[in-house]
Amino acid sequence: MGLRIGIIHNKEEKSIRVLQRLRVLLADKDDLEIVEHDPELVITIGGDGTLLSAFHRYSHRLDEVRFLGVHTGHLGFYTDWRDYELPELVKSLSNEPGKSVSYPLLDVVLTTTDGEPKHFLALNESTIRKGSRTMVADVFIKEELFERFRGDGLAISTPTGSTAYNKSVGGAVVHPSINAMQLSEIASLNNRVFRTLGSPSIIGSHEWIDVRLKSNEQHLITIDQLDINRKGITSIKYKIADERIHFASYRHMHFWHRVKDAFIRED
Template sequence: MTNRRNVFFYYRNSDDIGAKVESLTKLAEKYGFTVVSHSKDANIIASIGGDGTFLQAVRKTNFRDDCLYVGISTKGSASVYCDFVLDDTEKIIEAITTEQVEVRKYPVIDVKIDESASFKCLNECTIRSGIIKTFVIDVHIDEIHFETFRGDGMIISTPTGSTAYSKSVNGAVIDPLLPCFQVSELASLNNNRYRTLGSSFVLSGSRRLRLEVAQDGNDYPVIGMDNEALSIRSVQQIEVTLSPSIIKTVKLKDNSFWEKVKRSFL
C-alpha cells in the first residue's frame, strides 16, 4: 500500500468512535500517510463501522474504481466487506507497510430506472411493493420475454451481495470472480395465470435484464439500492446490467471470499 498515500476515513460520527479514529489517524501519519478531509483527494478510502458503513462509503464516494477501499470493523470481528478490526492495529500496520498489496475486485451492477435516474449497486437492487398489493412484472432477458412475475418483489444481486438479502430467500452464494448477477423472487404467486421459474437464476455479465412493471395502481414501489431506499412514483421499467466499474479492496492472506463465507455462516 506504499504507493497509495492519501487516506480518507468514512464513518458515522459518534462520541465513542471519535477517539478511535483519532488514534487511527496518528497511526497512519506515523507511517507516512496523509489523512485528507475530502474523498476526492484520497486514493485510499477506509470505512470504519460494519458492512453497512462500507456500502455507504462506496456509495457516498461515487463508486470510485481509481482508489482502494478498506473496511475496518468496530464490532470485534471481520465481515464480508471489513477485512480489519479497529482494535487489531497489528494487522493494519502489516498491511500499510507491505510493499505489494494484492487487490481484490468486486463486481458492481448498473441500474437504470425509466429515463430519469441511474445508480450503481455493490450489494443488490430490490424492488418491493410499498403497499399491501402485489406487483405484476414482465421479466425480459436481453430481448426475450422470460416470464411474468406476480408477487412482493424481486432482488437483483451482485456476487458479493449474494451472501445478503438474496441468500435469505434461498439464492445461491456466488464467487465474486464470476462476472455475473443473480435474480431472486420475493413471494411469487404461481397459479394458472401467473407462472414463474420459482427459483433464483444467474445471468452472465454480458446479459441485460429488463423489468417492466404493470401500471395497475401500485404507484409507489420501494426501490432498494444496497442499504438505501428510494420512493419513486410510477416506475415503469428497471434495467440492470453488469457495470464496467469495479470496487477494489485489500486482499489479505487467509481471508478469501470463501473463508469469509465460512466464517459468517458455518
C-alpha cells in the same frame, strides 16, 4: 508525497476510539498521509454499512481509489481487519505494495413516465416491491420476455451481495470471482393460472435484465441503502457494470471463510 488515505467511520463510540488510535498511528508514518479529498485508499471503520456508504461516496472515482475495512462489531463481508489489529494494519500500509482485488457491481437504470432515465451503481443489491399489494411485472432477459412475475417483489444481487437479502429469500451464495448477477423472486404467486420459474437465476455479464412494471402505482425500489418510493416507474434495467470496486489486498480474507464465519461457525 505518501499514500493518500481517507477515513470514513460510523458514529458508534467504539468506532470513534478506533479512529483516534488510527490517526495517531498514521501520523507517525512519513509515507502515509490522511487527506479529506481525493484519497487513493479509503479506510472505513464500522461495519459493512459503513463501507457501503463509502462506496457510494466515491462511486465516481472507482478507478482511482481502493477500499479497506476495519470492523468494530460482528464480522463483515467487506471488512478484513479487526479493531485490535491497527498496528499491523499501519505497518502493512507502509511496507507492502498496493495490490488490490476487484468485485463486480450492479448497473441500475431507472425509467419513469416523467423524466430522463436515472443511473445508479449497487455494490450489494437492488429490490423491487409494491408495498402490501401484489406486484406484476414482465421480466425480460436480453430483450426477450422471460416471464410475467406476480408476487411480493424481485431481488437482483451482485456476487458479494448474494449473502445479504438475496440469501434470505432462497438465493444462492455466489463467489465474487464470477462476473454475474442473480435474480431471485420474493414470494412469487404460483398456481394453475399464474406461473413463474420459482427459483433463482444466474445472469451472465453479457446479458441484462429489464423489469417492466405493469402498474403506474407506487413502487419501492431499493439500491443498496437508497430507497426510491414513488409512482410512475415504468422499468428498471440491470446489468453487470463496466466499473468494479477495488479492495486493498494487504490481507484479504478468503470469501468462503467469510461465509463460514457468518453463517456456520459457532462462537
